[in-house]
Amino acid sequence: MHKLYLMTRSEENYIKTIFHLGRKGTQEVATNAIAELMETKPSSVTDMIKKLSEKNLVNYKRYQGVSLTSLGTKTALGIIRKHRLWEVFLVEKLDFSWDEVHEVAEQLEHIKSDKLIDSLDRLLAFPKFDPHGDPIPDKNGGFKERDRDLLSEVPINTVGVCVGVKDSSATFLKFLDKNGIALGNQISVKEREEFDGSLNIEIDGRNLQISHVIAANLYIKTNDEI
Amino acid sequence: MHKLYLMTRSEENYIKTIFHLGRKGTQEVATNAIAELMETKPSSVTDMIKKLSEKNLVNYKRYQGVSLTSLGTKTALGIIRKHRLWEVFLVEKLDFSWDEVHEVAEQLEHIKSDKLIDSLDRLLAFPKFDPHGDPIPDKNGGFKERDRDLLSEVPINTVGVCVGVKDSSATFLKFLDKNGIALGNQISVKEREEFDGSLNIEIDGRNLQISHVIAANLYIKTNDEI
DNA sequence: ATTAAAATTTAGGCAAATCTAAAAATTTGT
């Protein structure tokens, strides 16, 4: 029934991009937004959208943007599941660092084999999150965003654990490495500088001053939950 | 220097096919042979050969067939290395059976990342042979064909170990499974039926009658070496 | 040595995925 298996790599990349853009706003996804994220031209996007629409992967009305159908969403989740499982594999089994995995996972996510990905899942002991703290959809596409907050938005004296990054560019991740910030670290927010929004935090015992930009790209899971 | 990295999947598949066809005979590889193995048309092969020739991957003179250049050979060995390492991975780490790995490896062999393949090599403890008994080229493309003989061609009373298959189609491999024939098995040749070339062998203690066709697709490493 | 057969290449086309430039629709600003 689902001919997901005869999708081209390009089609898969469009679907994935539309999924990511669609998550944030509740609006339809704009042609230009897709083009920008995929580093292609709007006219190319329009062409592809028409094809995806034919295949019932997206809802599309001219000039009105696109959204994924349920089939499209399912497809996107399948690709994201593969991407993130491969990222875990690279870190856990092949000793890649978290700033090296994305590029390779971009290739591996297009490998077609249900058995492969389910076996990989088992080998990795069914991980729930990837190396950047992003949730991994299960076999049926089910996944729960973890309850978490940007470090830049929690009140002073909040205590919690670093559970993810918003920006997962290699540049940012290497910066975090250099400053000894990693997922799993205990963090408490000591002070917020009103002038520039920088934070004084305690992380794994050490004191550290981080800019607002950094804080706005770190997710924390606070201890004070119900 | 080597722009191996900007080869398309199609180019890589042609190079790999030319390598495999070139191994056997010492002759140039024929256009039609490539077309048949790749299930494409001779005219398509000619088109691609021209492109590969431009890129200095094959030697080509019109109507005279092709052969790999040293760059082409190096490229082929790189792809074969990846293919076979992935096959080992699938069997050793993901519990695939030896008849299931080839199709997936056909996809995985095109993933571009030196770090990935070298780490995989390490994870697998630098295997020398793939699940079908074929040798795995090392990082530098060096590899030695194991000294072995077709079961159909050794004399009566030869004793040895089953080390490989010539035909590695799923059909043949499943047949071997069904008859309890696996790599590593001790084999001794008891009798050869002149009429049809079938063999009476002892394999891991059991007696078994196998047809000439089967024997002609099983490699044995004999015990009587220097 | 010719002729017939087979192998290979060329010529011309097609589909996918991209692009540039121009046209059309929508949104924004006053």
Add this chain to the structure above:
DNA sequence: ACAAATTTTTAGATTTGCCTAAATTTTAAT
């Protein structure tokens, strides 16, 4: 409300990899 700016789509090319059909070259058979 209406012109200007922006966004999106269309039109027409290009590249890659493939195809069919026809022409060319090589090989095999008499």
